[in-house]
Amino acid sequence: MSEQMTFADKKRKTVERAEFTEDGRYLRKVRSFVLRTGRLSDYQRDMMNQNWANLGLDYQATPFDFATIFGNENPVVLEIGFGMGKSLVEMAAANPNRNYLGIEVHTPGVGACIAYALEKGVTNLRVICHDATEILRDSIADHTLGGLQLYFPDPWQKAKHHKRRIVQPEFVARVLTKLAQGGFIHMATDWENYAEHMLDVLRQFPQLENQSPTNDFIPRPDFRPLTKFEERGQKLGHGVWDLYFTQKSSL
Ligand SMILES: C[S@@+](CC[C@H](N)C(=O)[O-])C[C@H]1O[C@@H](n2cnc3c(N)ncnc32)[C@H](O)[C@@H]1O
Numbered sequence: 001m002s003e004q005m006t007f008a009d010k011k012r013k014t015v016e017r018a019e020f021t022e023d024g025r026y027l028r029k030v031r032s033f034v035l036r037t038g039r040l041s042d043y044q045r046d047m048m049n050q051n052w053a054n055l056g057l058d059y060q061a062t063p064f065d066f067a068t069i070f071g072n073e074n075p076v077v078l079e080i081g082f083g084m085g086k087s088l089v090e091m092a093a094a095n096p097n098r099n100y101l102g103i104e105v106h107t108p109g110v111g112a113c114i115a116y117a118l119e120k121g122v123t124n125l126r127v128i129c130h131d132a133t134e135i136l137r138d139s140i141a142d143h144t145l146g147g148l149q150l151y152f153p154d155p156w157q158k159a160k161h162h163k164r165r166i167v168q169p170e171f172v173a174r175v176l177t178k179l180a181q182g183g184f185i186h187m188a189t190d191w192e193n194y195a196e197h198m199l200d201v202l203r204q205f206p207q208l209e210n211q212s213p214t215n216d217f218i219p220r221p222d223f224r225p226l227t228k229f230e231e232r233g234q235k236l237g238h239g240v241w242d243l244y245f246t247q248k249s250s251l
Contacts, residue, residue, distance in 0.1 A: 030164055035106070038106065038108040059130040059139060062139070063144070070126070074098055075145075076100075076101055076146055077099070077146050077147045080149070081151070083227060084228055085112055086112075086228065103130065104128075105131060137174065141178075142178060143179065143180050146180060148185045151229075152227055152229035152230055154166070168201065169201055172201055176207055181249055195217065199216060202243060206248075208247060208248070220242055
């Protein structure tokens with residue numbers, strides 16, 4: 001296998017690896033994504049291969065040590081599904097007192113994010129190319145995240161696909177175990193039915209406090225840069241719904 005093939009192939013294999021029960025039956029997993037076939041450009045591939053040691057993190061079965069990884073104790077904000085990563089890099093550049101951890105399964109997006117991070121010179125960002133639900137489950141210690149960002153997750157519009165939406169009660173329950181006291185959950189979507197679903201799910205958790213004065217959505221905040229999918233939605237005439245909840249300090 002050529003050196004150039006190594007990274008993308010390894011990542012694709014990890015994400016696509018089938019899982020089996022103990023008696024050998026194929027275990028069908030409900031995934032929140034379909035791997036897109038977009039091509040990793042030579043430039044993105046080179047950026048990944050040359051900078052993975054500094055900007056990339058691999059899945060691990062034990063929790064990351066954020067203080068060692070980032071070299072400081074700043075709060076760590078996790079973003080799931082950053083797409084091409086432009087808005088994530090802009091947020092990292094705008095908030096040097098926070099560390100950002102981005103997870104994306106689309107390899108060209110990870111390559112693009114690394115290339116842009118280098119261009120902007122950000123050092124408070126690490127990226128992971130893996131299923132975020134597995135990273136949350138295995139690689140992040142409880143009470144260690146300052147916040148979770150989930151911007152324009154795949155809406156899975158048809159009712160029969162709603163089970164593939166990443167926002168489910170089990171997902172939010174897991175996130176809550178990972179948030180430090182006072183941590184935030186910020187979601188945004190351009191699909192009204194998904195926005196209502198997000199609100200329903202988040203409202204199920206008494207540990208969470210909705211920061212919306214109207215107890216539903218917040219106005220689009222200036223601190224969230226325009227994302228690629230948001231821009232696409234705007235062109236299609238879609239609205240935007242932002243949800244911002246914080247974990248109560250005590251019940
Ligand atoms: C609709 S796109 C939005 C991308 C970006 N946030 C934006 O607004 O432009 C959703 C992204 O989430 C990623 N994704 C979905 N489920 C994921 C998971 N379980 N782990 C990591 N990434 C995931 C997809 O690969 C896709 O790039």
